[in-house]
Amino acid sequence: MSARTVFFERLELDRLFRFYGRMVAAGEWRDYALDALPDCALFSVYRRTSEAPLYQIEKRPENARKQGEYCVKAIDGRVLRRGSDLARVLSVLEPKRMQVVAD
Numbered sequence: 001m002s003a004r005t006v007f008f009e010r011l012e013l014d015r016l017f018r019f020y021g022r023m024v025a026a027g028e029w030r031d032y033a034l035d036a037l038p039d040c041a042l043f044s045v046y047r048r049t050s051e052a053p054l055y056q057i058e059k060r061p062e063n064a065r066k067q068g069e070y071c072v073k074a075i076d077g078r079v080l081r082r083g084s085d086l087a088r089v090l091s092v093l094e095p096k097r098m099q100v101v102a103d
Helices: 010-025 086-093
Strands: 031-036 041-046 055-059 070-074 079-083
Touching: 010 041, 010 086, 055 086, 070 086, 079 086
Parallel strands: none
Antiparallel strands: 031 041, 041 055, 055 070, 070 079
């Protein structure tokens, strides 16, 4: 195990904050927290500051060759999606949009 702390890189943070901004504009999210731990980096999103996080986006470099280094977890700990492409992993959190279907 490495003694280094895991951080999100600049491009990863850019993608996370752009996605976060869209969700704030949609009224879904209101706050976030960043954590850098010895084994993973966490981006947690909240509906309200006083609540537990709705979702946590994890970066675990040790899983990069296995299941992918990125993971989205729900408030109850369920893994919603894993992978090595952050954009694809975040897509699980996209709001479902209703589409008009022609007759």
